[in-house]
Amino acid sequence: MIEKNGYIRDLFRQPLGAPVAALGWVKTRRDSKGVHFIQLNDGSCFQDLQVVVEAGAIPEATLLHATTGACLRVSGELIASPGAGQAVELKAREIHVYGPADPATYPLQKKGHSMEFLREIAHLRTRSNTFGAVFRVRNALSFAIHKFFQERGFIWVHAPIISGSDAEGAGRMFQVTTLDLMNVPRQGGQIDYTQDFFGKSTNLTVSGQLEAEIFALAFSNVYTFGPTFRAENSNTPRHLAEFWMIEPEMAFCDLDGNRKLAEAFLKDIIAHVLDHCRPDLEFFNKRIDPTVLETLEHVAASSFEHVTYTEAVRLLEKARDQGRAWEFPVFWGADLQSEHERYLTEEVFRKPVVVTDYPKEIKAFYMRLNEDERTVRAMDVLAPRIGEIIGGSQREERHDVLLSKIRAQGLREQDYWWYLELRKYGTAPHAGFGLGLERMMMYLTGMKNIRDVIPFPRTPGSAEF
RNA sequence: UCCUCAGUAGCUCAAUGGUAGAGCAUUCGGCUGUUAACCGAAGGGUUGUAGGUUCGAGUCCUACCUGAGGAGCCA
Incomplete structure (x- = not known):
């Protein structure tokens, strides 16, 4: 598990040069010729951690699976970020892929989705x-x-x-019952709740x-x-x-x-x-x-x-x-x-x-x-x-x-x-x-x-x- | 439950009753530091379902399904 001060939100406050490890899910990724940028988020804060992967630093076979939606552990060193969006970033030395996410089918993409669509994928909209x-x-x-x-x-x-x-x-209330709905016991035309679990009719509060x-x-x-x-x-x-x-x-x-x-x-x-x-x-x-x-x-x-x-x-x-x-x-x-x-x-x-x-x-x-x-x-x-x-x-x-x-x-x-x-x-x-x-x-x-x-x-x- | 609107590519949306398209995503290629990156190319479709009208339906009609907005009920 992530320890008390080991969330991504805590990493932003660590001194530069500190060796750190971050665990989380890839929100998005950008590639250029000699460098890759991976946005990593563990849910601890709004801001993603920008992971920088320089050419040759990580095996190609690993990088291939570090795509949007994948779950990663990235260890490396915190450095000052020359880019505009963040003060610090994580320079990757090692990446472990816990779980890849096939880019061809992973439904979350960079552009905005409708709330209706996200509701249909409540297991991923988080x-x-x-x-x-x-x-x-x-x-x-x-x-x-x-x-x-x-x-x-x-x-x-x-x-x-x-x-x-x-x-x-x-x-209206939701009824709570263990009676067999295919064969409800009756007493004088009425449902016989004395045979129900609580001996009476019950509902959700x-x-x-x-x-x-x-x-x-x-x-x-x-x-x-x-x-x-x-x-x-x-x-x-x-x-x-x-x-x-x-x-x-x-x-x-x-x-x-x-x-x-x-x-x-x-x-x-x-x-x-x-x-x-x-x-x-x-x-x-x-x-x-x-x-x-x-x-x-x-x-x-x-x-x-x-x-x-x-x-x-x-x-x-x-x-x-x-x-x-x-x-x-x-x-x-x-x-x-x-x-x-x-x-x-x-x-x-x-x-x-x-x-x-x-x-x-x-x-x-x-x-x-x-x-x-x-x-x-x-x-x-x-x-x-x-x-x-x-x-x-x-x-x-x-x-x-x-x-x-x-x-x-x-x-x-x-x-x-x-x-x-x-x-x-x-x-x-x-x-x-x-x-x-x-x-x-x-x-x-x-x-x-x-x-x-x-x-x-x-x-x-x-x-x- | 009632009223209204919508359903077309993975997503967001185009398409006078006459050959189904774009952006993003994906794949491939390019680019020394990106910020919803950028440039080029490719693949991707039983137009919600079932009927009907028509020479011809994504488009018109009917029913149903799903979603959304408004109302009621309420927190």
Whole structure:
């Protein structure tokens, strides 16, 4: 393996003349009469190591296999580079080819590929500039998220992946079963789940929130960070069937505290990535979206806008009165559509906007009812270009109010027996929110399709790799 | 799931209903230091699939498949 300080990114900092060895994959190669240039990358940083092979230094038979895509170990000496693109380069004394790559069939070439094509070769796209940068940023982002919460004393909760709750109310779920689908046991016309693995019907989790609430009412501040699954037939650049979600949950916290934490959180993780992935972000800014760097720096430094749902509706009505044509009608009580969210965040405020206090009818049962009895303490953080990036709320901590809302929405209270008991024994005001990791990745990188910010995207009709 | 657009060489794309092309990639040759290197040549095609219209279909029609964009659902 590559030792602690032996990555290519470390080699750039070694003194000139040092004997070094580099391991990695050939990104591209240029030949001239007396000299060959091999760009080597091990994934540790955006910049490739330029390997210089002088005529006669390496056997022809070896060089023949050191083509684009091949895996090499190159040993030699670090020297100052006379060329323009790099300060140092590796003068090769010896090259070992771990694995050649037939140039006639290796699909990655020097010119740019479409994201659609790269998606079809997800086993190789990891070696491209774009996806190298994407997954280094994804790693830095994940680390920044843990760091933010750990520094504040939050406990990381491993919420279950297999969920026994059959009524979480967040879209269609993937069923988990060991029943023989060719011969499903039945009891009175219904499927007999008592014979299933868990003795009941189970699904992949759509949210760890309810479990996080259990932990918040014991560990005060907690967060989940793990995969989530939605079986919705969504075909958009913003949806996946399997995605990662971060859900902090705080006891002794109201909507204001929730909103402030969300803002501090977003700014902090953006600052961390700006700090640790500069060359990758510069690449995104140059090749993917020329506004990325400016936007991130602006967001990290400025305060978010905050409007209530009622104020947001007023702004949208005002726009309509001034001639703006909305595809979907705007009135108090209607849910905000994509076009409305984008107008607020992209045109009115031009930065993230937090919308709070939505009508109770359009939000989930567990959100705390306001004194006006018409709105609930919900919040959505809307970001330019990608829409809702965070959704959260102060939770209903009053047992009787929660029970009446469960009944009013036609939910079966026995499905929520433990959720209700939390309100019966030592309840406390609490709040939390959910952040879609991939949505955040899109915001950070400027990548336009969510399938290109996760290693192996799962979407309707597609689970290759 | 609905609406719209697209599918031609390994990749990105051309081609009035009338002989299927270019750039890059690949192979070969050339060039003393390149930076998506450069110069020259060559090979490379069941035009997504199945039908249909036509003397003739990459091009028009129908169905299906695949991909993308928009909408809904949501993170």
